[in-house]
Amino acid sequence: MAERKKMSVSEILAAARAQAGGGEAAAPAVEPAGGGAADAVDSAADTPVVEKPAAKAAPKPTAGGARPSVADIMAMARANKAAADAPAQSPTKSAPKPTAKPAEKPAAAKAAKPVAAKAAVARDTASILAAARAGAKPGPVSKADAPPRPAKPAAVKPAVAADHAAKPAAAKAVPPRPAKPAAKKSDSEEDRRGFLEIALGSFMALGFTALSVTGGLFSLGLARFFFPNVLAEPPSRFKVGFKEGFPAGKVETKFVAQYGVWVVNSDVAGEQQIYALKTVCTHLGCTPNWLEAEQKFKCPCHGSGFYKDGVNFEGPAPRPLERYAIRISDDGQLEVDKSKTFQEELGQWAESESYVTV
Amino acid sequence: MHSNGLFLKDVAGFLGSYYTGLAIMNAVAALILWRKKGQPGWAVTWAVFAGVMMILASLALSGSESLVPSLPLSARTLVNTLSGPMLYTLGTTALFTVLFVFRRFFVQPMAAWTVFNVALVLMGLSMADENFAAIVMKPDNVPIVGLVFLLAFFTWVATKQAVVNDDRIRQGLPPMEKLDDEKVLVWPDLVYTELICMVAVSAFLLVWAIFLPAPLEEPASSVKTPNPSKAPWYFLGLQEMLVYFDPWYAGVVLPSLVVFGLMAMPYLDFNKKGNGYYSIEERKFSYLVYQFGFFELWITLIILGTFLRGPNWNFYGPFEYWTPYKVEVLNNVDLPQMFWVNLLDQPLPRAPQGAGTLTQIGYIFLREAPGLALLGGYLLLLPPLLAVTVFRGYFAKMGFIRYMIMANLMLLMLSLPLKMILRWTLNLKYLVSIPEFSLNF
Numbered sequence: 001m002a003e004r005k006k007m008s009v010s011e012i013l014a015a016a017r018a019q020a021g022g023g024e025a026a027a028p029a030v031e032p033a034g035g036g037a038a039d040a041v042d043s044a045a046d047t048p049v050v051e052k053p054a055a056k057a058a059p060k061p062t063a064g065g066a067r068p069s070v071a072d073i074m075a076m077a078r079a080n081k082a083a084a085d086a087p088a089q090s091p092t093k094s095a096p097k098p099t100a101k102p103a104e105k106p107a108a109a110k111a112a113k114p115v116a117a118k119a120a121v122a123r124d125t126a127s128i129l130a131a132a133r134a135g136a137k138p139g140p141v142s143k144a145d146a147p148p149r150p151a152k153p154a155a156v157k158p159a160v161a162a163d164h165a166a167k168p169a170a171a172k173a174v175p176p177r178p179a180k181p182a183a184k185k186s187d188s189e190e191d192r193r194g195f196l197e198i199a200l201g202s203f204m205a206l207g208f209t210a211l212s213v214t215g216g217l218f219s220l221g222l223a224r225f226f227f228p229n230v231l232a233e234p235p236s237r238f239k240v241g242f243k244e245g246f247p248a249g250k251v252e253t254k255f256v257a258q259y260g261v262w263v264v265n266s267d268v269a270g271e272q273q274i275y276a277l278k279t280v281c282t283h284l285g286c287t288p289n290w291l292e293a294e295q296k297f298k299c300p301c302h303g304s305g306f307y308k309d310g311v312n313f314e315g316p317a318p319r320p321l322e323r324y325a326i327r328i329s330d331d332g333q334l335e336v337d338k339s340k341t342f343q344e345e346l347g348q349w350a351e352s353e354s355y356v357t358v
Numbered sequence: 359m360h361s362n363g364l365f366l367k368d369v370a371g372f373l374g375s376y377y378t379g380l381a382i383m384n385a386v387a388a389l390i391l392w393r394k395k396g397q398p399g400w401a402v403t404w405a406v407f408a409g410v411m412m413i414l415a416s417l418a419l420s421g422s423e424s425l426v427p428s429l430p431l432s433a434r435t436l437v438n439t440l441s442g443p444m445l446y447t448l449g450t451t452a453l454f455t456v457l458f459v460f461r462r463f464f465v466q467p468m469a470a471w472t473v474f475n476v477a478l479v480l481m482g483l484s485m486a487d488e489n490f491a492a493i494v495m496k497p498d499n500v501p502i503v504g505l506v507f508l509l510a511f512f513t514w515v516a517t518k519q520a521v522v523n524d525d526r527i528r529q530g531l532p533p534m535e536k537l538d539d540e541k542v543l544v545w546p547d548l549v550y551t552e553l554i555c556m557v558a559v560s561a562f563l564l565v566w567a568i569f570l571p572a573p574l575e576e577p578a579s580s581v582k583t584p585n586p587s588k589a590p591w592y593f594l595g596l597q598e599m600l601v602y603f604d605p606w607y608a609g610v611v612l613p614s615l616v617v618f619g620l621m622a623m624p625y626l627d628f629n630k631k632g633n634g635y636y637s638i639e640e641r642k643f644s645y646l647v648y649q650f651g652f653f654e655l656w657i658t659l660i661i662l663g664t665f666l667r668g669p670n671w672n673f674y675g676p677f678e679y680w681t682p683y684k685v686e687v688l689n690n691v692d693l694p695q696m697f698w699v700n701l702l703d704q705p706l707p708r709a710p711q712g713a714g715t716l717t718q719i720g721y722i723f724l725r726e727a728p729g730l731a732l733l734g735g736y737l738l739l740l741p742p743l744l745a746v747t748v749f750r751g752y753f754a755k756m757g758f759i760r761y762m763i764m765a766n767l768m769l770l771m772l773s774l775p776l777k778m779i780l781r782w783t784l785n786l787k788y789l790v791s792i793p794e795f796s797l798n799f
C-alpha cells in the first residue's frame with residue numbers, strides 16, 4: 001500500500017470540523033479554491049445593483065465554497081491544520097481585498113453568524129418567496145450586510161466578505177438562490193415566460209403523445225404474443241405403421257424428433273408387447289437417449305437410466321417412463337394417442353389400451 | 359485420443375504465451391522482492407523459476423510431441439482411474455481441512471505464491487492433454503477456471519487478515535480493521551476508484567467477448583436434449599444435487615432452505631464477537647459451518663459439474679475422453695427394497711387388489727416404515743440428543759426455538775453429503791420412496 005503518511009479519514013474530518021467551527025478561518029481558505037470572490041467583485045463593480053453580486057456569488061459557493069469541497073478540506077488538512085493562520089495564505093491574486101477583508105471580516109462575520117444561523121432555522125421557502133414577492137431586498141444575504149453599507153463602491157467588498165463569512169454557518173439551510181428571480185425582474189420576463197410556456201407545453205404534448213403511441217404499440221405487440229408464430233402441434237393421434245415394422249426387441253427411435261415417442265416391441269412379463277413410451281424423463285423432463293449397446297435409455301441431465309420397458313433403475317428418476325395409448329386402427333396400422341398416458345406406479349400398464357400384443 | 363500431434367501444434371502458441379506469462383509474472387515478483395531487500399533468497403528463487411518457465415515456453419512453442427512439457431501418460435491414466443465422485447469429495451474435504459488446520463503456514467505470502475505457481479504449472483502441463491484442454495478451454499468453462507483462482511485469492515486474503523487479527527486479539531490489541539487506516543473518503547477516492555474499475559472491467563469484458571465467443575448451438579427443441587445437458591455454471595451445484603434427490607427436494611426445498619438459512623443466520627448468531635473484522639478463532643463454529651456449506655456443498659459441486667461430468671452425466675476423469683458410450687453401472691435401489699427384499703427376504707408389502715385408499719396408504723406406510731423411521735430419528739431425535747451432548751452450551755445460549763431452527767437447518771444441510779455418500783457406497787436411491795404421490799426422499 002501507499003505510504004502511511006496519508007492522513008486517516010477521521011483526521012481529515014476532524015480538521016475539517018475545526019475549520020467549519022471557526023467561520024472566519026474557513027472562509028479565506030475556501031475562497032481561493034472557489035474562485036468566486038474575484039468574479040463577484042468584478043461583476044459587482046460592473047453592475048450597480050447590490051443584490052447581484054450576492055446572488056451571483058451564491059450559487060457558486062454551493063458547488064465549491066459554502067460547504068468546503070473535499071479537495072479543499074484535504075488541502076487544508078494537509079496544510080497541517082494550520083488553517084487558523086489561513087488568511088496569510090489568501091491568494092495574492094485578489095490584491096485589493098486583503099486590506100479590506102481582514103479588517104471587515106471578523107466584524108461582519110460575527111455579526112452575520114448568529115443572525116444568519118437563526119434565520120437559517122426559520123427561513124423556509126414560503127418566507128423567502130414572500131420576501132421576494134414583496135419586492136424587498138432579499139433577506140438572507142443582504143440582511144447581514146445591510147447595516148454597514150454606506151455607499152455602493154464601498155459596499156461591494158463588505159458584502160462579499162460578509163457573504164463568505166456567513167456561508168459556512170448558514171450554508172446548510174440557506175441557498176440564497178431564491179433571491180435571483182426577484183433580482184432579475186425585468187421587462188423581458190413576460191416574453192420569456194411565454195416562450196417557455198409554449199415551448200414546454202408543446203414539448204409536454206409531444207412527449208405524452210409519443211408515450212401513448214408507444215404504449216399503444218407496445219400493448220399491440222404484447223397481444224401479438226398470444227398468437228405465436230409456430231406451426232400447429234402435430235396431431236396427438238398418429239399412425240406409425242404396421243406391426244411388422246417393429247421386430248421383437250427393437251426400440252424404434254425415428255418418431256422421437258417429430259412426436260416424442262419410442263415405439264418398442266419387447267417382452268413384458270412373458271408376453272410380447274408393442275408399446276409407446278413417452279420421451280420425457282420422469283425426473284425433470286429432459287429427453288433421454290436410447291443406447292443400443294447398453295440396452296437402456298439414459299438421461300443426459302442427471303444420469304437417470306431406464307430399462308427397455310421403461311422402468312427406472314439408475315440415477316434420480318423416481319418412477320418409470322410413461323406410456324402413451326396405442327391401438328390397432330381400422331386400416332391395420334398402429335396408432336399412438338398422445339392424449340392419454342399410463343403410469344406404471346399406478347398400475348396402469350396393465351390396462352389394455354397401453355399396449356398391443358404381438 | 360492419440361492424434362495428439364495435430365492438437366499440440368494448435369495449442370503450442372497458447373502454451374508458449376502461457377509459460378511466458380508465468381515467467382514475466384515471476385520475474386516481476388523477484389524484482390519487487392529484491393527491491394524490498396527483505397528476502398533476497400526468495401527473490402533469487404523466483405528469478406530462477408522465471409528462467410525455467412522461459413525454457414518451458416520455448417519447449418512448448420516447438421509444438422512437437424516429444425518436447426512440449428506435459429504430464430506422463432501413466433500419471434494421467436492413474437489419475438483417471440483413481441478419480442471418481444467419492445474420491446473427489448473426500449479429496450476436496452481433506453484439502454480444505456489441511457488448508458484450515460495449517461492456515462498459519464499458508465497465509466504467508468511466499469507459501470501462497472508457491473502454491474499458486476505450482477497450481478499454474480500443473481495446469482499448464484495438463485493443458486497439453488487434449489481431453490483436459492477441450493474441457494478447460496471451452497468458452498463456457500473459462501470463467502470457472504477464473505472462479506477457482508479468484509476464490510482462492512479472496513479466501514486467502516480474508517484468512518490472512520483473520521490470522522493477523524487473531525494474533526493481535528491474543529496480544530490484547532484491537533483488530534486491524536479498527537485502526538481506521540483502510541478507510542477512504544467516498545468522494546473523490548472511492549468514486550474515482552469505482553470509475554476506474556468500471557472502465558477497466560468493461561474493457562476486459564469487451565476483449566473477452568471478442569476472443570471467446572459464446573458457444574451457440576442449434577435451435578432449441580423439446581425433444582432434443584444436448585448430451586451432456588448442463589445448467590448455467592452457477593447452477594451446476596444444484597444440478598449435481600438433483601442427481602441424488604427427487605426434484606421437489608433438491609430443486610425446491612433445499613434451495614429455499616439455503617436462502618432461508620442465510621437469512622436466518624444473523625438471528626441465530628449469538629456470538630457478538632467478530633463484528634466488522636475478520637477473525638477465525640473467535641467464531642470457529644460459524645466459520646466452519648459456513649465455509650463447509652459454501653466451499654464443499656456449492657463450489658466444489660460447481661467444479662465437479664463443470665469439469666468432471668460428461669455425457670449422460672457420467673463421471674469422467676480430468677484426462678478422460680468424453681465418450682457418450684461410457685458404461686457405468688449405477689443400478690441403485692430404494693431402502694424399502696433393501697430392507698424387505700434383500701434383508702428380510704420378503705416381497706414388498708403391497709395392498710391387495712381393489713383395496714380402499716386408506717388400506718393402500720396403510721400399506722405404503724408399512725412399506726416405507728424403515729425409511730420413515732430413519733428420517734424421523736434423524737430430524738426429530740437428533741436435535742434434542744445433540745442439545746444435551748455436543749451443543750449443550752449452544753442450547754443454553756440460544757433457547758429452544760433458535761436452537762431447533764439451527765439444528766434442523768444444519769441437519770438438512772448435512773443431508774446432502776450424507777445422501778451422496780449413501781448413493782456412492784450403498785447404491786441407495788431413496789430412503790423413502792412413494793412414487794404414488796411423487797414423494798421421495
Ligand code: FES
Nearest residue numbers: 281283284299302
Ligand atoms: S431430467 Fe432426466 S435425470 Fe434429471
